[in-house]
Amino acid sequence: MLPDQSVDTPVSLSMAPFAGPWTKWEAAHLLKRTMFGPTNQQILDAVAAGMNATVANVLQIPAIDQPLAFDAAETIVPFGSTWVNAVYPSNAAQAQSVETARQLSLGAWIMKRLNTEPLSIAEKLCFFWVNHFGVTAIQDSRGTYNYHMLLRQHALGNFKQMIKDVTIDPAMLLFLNGATNTLYSPNENYARELLELFTIGKGPQIGPGDYSHYTEEDVAAGAKILTGYIVEGLRSATLTSPQSTFFPILHDTTTKQLSYHFGNATVANNGALEYSDYIDIIFQQDQVATHICTKLYRYFVNYDLTADVEANVIPIMVQTMISNNYEILPVLDELFKSEHFYDISLKGAVIRNPLEAIFGAFNPAESVPNYDLTTNSNLYLLIYGFAQGQGLDYATPPSVAGWTAYYLAPNFTKLWLSSSYIKNRFDFATLVTIFTGIPSGGNNFKVNALTLVDGLSIPSDAPTVIDDLCDVYCPKPISAAQKLVLKNILTNGLPDFEWTIQYNDYIANPGNTTFSDPVRLRIELVINRIFKMPEFHTI
Amino acid sequence: MKRRSFVKNVSLASAAAPFVLKDINFQPIAKKLFNYSKMAEGRVLVIIRLNGGNDGLNTVIPVDQYANLVVQRSNIVIPETSILPITAEVGFHPVMTGMRNMFNDGKLSIIQNVGYPEQNRSHFRSMDIWTSGSMDISETRGWLGRDFDNHYPNYPNDYPNATYPDPFAISMGFEVSATCQGLMGNFSHAITDPFASFNLANGNAVNDGTYFGSHMEYIQTLIDQTNQYGDQINAAANAGNTLSTLYDDNNPIAVQLRYVAQMISGGLQSKVYILNINGFDTHDAQVLMTDPTLGTHADLLKTLSDAVEAFQDDLNLLGLEQKVAGMTFSEFGRQIASNASYGTDHGDAAPMFLFGACINSGIIGPNPTVTDQLVNQAGNEMMIDFRDVYASILKDWFQVDPVEIQPLFEHTISYVDVLGACNVGLDEEQKDESNLLVYPNPARSSATLKLDCKDEWVKAEICDLQGRSVGVVCDRQLTPGTHSIPMDISHLSQGHYVIKVYKYSGIASIKFQKLK
Secondary structure, eight states: OHHHHHSOOOSOOOOSBOOSOOOHHHHHHHHHHHSSOOOHHHHHHHHHHOHHHHHHHHSOOOOOOOOOOOSTTOOSSOTTSOOTTOOOOSSHHHHHHHHHHHHHHHHHHHHHHHHTOOSSSHHHHHHHHHHHHOOOOOSSHHHHHHHHHHHHHHTTSBHHHHHHHHHTOHHHHHHTTGGGOBTTBOOOHHHHHIIIIISSOOOOOOBTTBOSSOBHHHHHHHHHHTTTEEEEOTTOSSOSSOEEEEOGGGSOOSOEEOOGGGTTOEEOOOGGGHHHHHHHHHTTSTHHHHHHHHHHHHHHTOSOOOHHHHHHTHHHHHHHHHHTTTBSHHHHHHHHTBTTTTOGGGTTOSBOOHHHHHHHHHGGGTOOOOSOHHHHHHHHHHHHHHHHHTTOOTTSOSSTTOOGGGTOTTTGGGGGOOHHHHHHHHHHHHHHTTSOOEEETTEEEOOOHHHHHHTSSSTTOHHHHHHHHHHHHOSSOOOHHHHHHHHHHHHTTSOHHHHHHHHHHHHHSTTOHHHHHHHHHHHHHHHHHHTTSGGGGBO | OOOOOSOOOOOOOOOOOOOOOTTOOOOOSSSSOOOOOTTTTTOEEEEEEETTOOOGGGTEEEGGGHHHHHHHOTTTOOOGGGSEEOSSSEEEOTTOHHHHHHHHTTOEEEEEEEEOSSOOOOHHHHHHHHHHTOOOTTOOSOHHHHHHHHHSTTTTTTOSOSSOOSOSEEEESSSOOGGGBOSSSBSEEEESOTTOOOOOOOOOOOOOSSHHHHHHHHHHHHHHHHHHHHHHHHHHHHHOOOOOSOOOTTOHHHHHHHHHHHHHHTTOOOOEEEEEEOOOOOSSOSSBTTBTTSSHHHHHHHHHHHHHHHHHHHHHHHTOTTTEEEEEEOSOOBOSSOOTTSOOOBOSOEEEEEEETTSOOEEESOOOOOOSSOOTTOOOOOOEEHHHHHHHHHHHTSOOOHHHHGGGSSSOOOOOOOSOTTTTTSOSTTOOTTOOEEESSSBSSEEEEEEEEOSEEEEEEEEOTTSOEEEEEEEEEEOSEEEEEEEEOTTSOSEEEEEEEEETTEEEEEEEEEOO
């Protein structure tokens, strides 16, 4: 691949603990890779806390609120309550209408999670798993919600257990036709992706139907092993969630033969738990750890898997994963404390996905809508739509393999930017800075320029404002010439002290828009420019 | 000028994007820049990707084996009486009236059983194979991108420029097409609406030699190209026209093809347009339980068929039929037997469609074989290698020198006559040695075939659109020079035919139309 030949590749391939200076750049690098948009204060706090404490903080999954009903079409639960365990109306048309309301609630809930993330890897990691499994929202939002919560529950937990639970989760059973995979007509869809994408991964085709790590026979055997599960309770008027149920009569009870890739193992009939036996066999192959560690590396560190990285970094991650019986946390803990992770050549090696660009703009300014539930929800749905227009529909990955930016060589995350997408990104940047903002319920939601500037280290000092904004929004220091351009936007070409006077007047006159508006406008102009700089679009 | 909505809730799938690195030690592959021949100048190829793996057996239906189709796929098979008759052996899905009309007009051809050896049933790997035109796992370029690289080395550095102001290819949607991935950049330019204006702020980021630096250069170049190509595309779209009334505004592919017609008629010099239809991965509910002629697959085929018919109608009205040809492809066909979910699982070979006035019309290759034996996981056997189709399109349509084509592909190419019908007698430089001419054309009871040859054996036969010989015009040793050979065509029924001329020096063909 080209970057190998022409790009400075990492100097350090060491997975030993990073012992270099822990400055704002290292702290920012960790937080930007593990969050959608850390604030300046979060970065400063991380510097003060040190690497180990920060990584420990990052590697926690906090509890979150449930999605709330806000749309008038929700007729089962009251406005402002959650519907995740509520039934549906028995009338099909009414159930459809309620489902639409719940999908809207769910979409708003997802965006709110990203917008209000605390210092934690949770949202970034949940999105990793959403991408990994590629499941599309099902027609019962309770099931979609449960599926997303299942991913969250296991996000830092045990990978093997996650695969087992996802295998028989109703959303997955519906998505890859496990729910119609029966003794009488095996459906290979899930059995294929379980091997090809979710666990052991597909290698080069080395013979007819032989993909290095498994064969077509394994796909066929897997389909039989997984027979018998169906989904009940979809949009039920009595059941409070869709459920997976095993029907022995639909299960293929023959003994299934696996290929030489699995030591010619056989899987005897074990009814409802046979899938678990099969997954145990798959996980005996260390290739499973190699597959998932490689994917974690590409997502959190660098899509370009150099030969050096494959030889030196991945094996350490794999070893850690195997020795911890497929626990995910120790692998990430080691990675985020490694010398390799903080190598200078890796800063800016990832192009932001649309949500990283959107919340990478809002979150550092602590821009969280605090209107009423309906206005907030509609606003989040508009943001959801903007992300769609830039190529990322969170609840609907484009395929079971997830987004192309995470697997399609040679371009990977460059695929987030095409002429169509970049126009939508730039239009969005204009909208939320120097234009009206996103309208919802009579309000206009923008990046909160005043909160942003107030949170910087010395907001009254023009050069410091520009430095801090670049720390927050760019992965590396930018040139003095670029900083000067930005500072001239901030000061409108006047001497720096004019900004100081302007800012101090605003502080001295709280609530007076005569003084705050000019400050807001100057900051908006600066960040409008930053959001259109190539630097901003990388992390 | 039209306004575009600020947000588009469309997500058109996959591909690769430009990739830029300056100062890379790039060796031009071709010693001399090959010039596309005059005849190929201005020619356009429209590619429609059927994403997910189209079920060929419910698209181009082998009606001669209908009883076995019932055995294999009783829950999804199209009722025999609903199938659109095409030939004695082949029928179309009932929604494909548009493509049926085109076939009857000689503007649609079918290449049967296209695939590659040892089918890989992964969507992702198989799509990589189809877009790269290579089975080599390390090949990251697209089949068109490799050819573009030969002609325009160093792209995207210094493109667009005065000689090449327009994008080489247009990908309709948000993402560029992997078929056009070159060594350093992707030759396709993604647009959703040619009337949208682009005026993006440019930055002045610096390439510091790291991954970050390569991204800076990539984004800078993207912004520059977006602005410059955007102006060209706007100008073409505004200057262009569209005349067909057959386009359905609710058909997203029809809307995109109308944009394509506007850009072509407005003079945009892009050589390739790529469109995409998602949803062909019909593991379940491919057909409605209650009516196998309806459902997901029917909707998809109708979208395709209606859109292509409208587009061809437009090209005809715009006088552009001689300049535009199209093809469809999908990563694989589906298994012969259906599953219990009223769907089909990943299979092997499948038919491709070519369309346009310049195609070698008819059906190339026999029907797939459908037996009465249910064989687990069986798909249709590959008979024509998709790389041969690609190579033939490059040769027939873009008039790329075969000397240049062979190195683009890893296997030894066997050319298929696919897109040569407009090539003969149009271009002085590239004049076919046979110099074929049929006159009058259209003809009623008799006509004359004029051809040039050396001192050689010449066989000329008339074939119908299914490629079956319906009469021999000449089959003997001829003297060098020009010959005018009378043809009795009174026995032929009304319609389009192709005369194929086989000589020691090669095969040539020409189309003619028989009137009542």
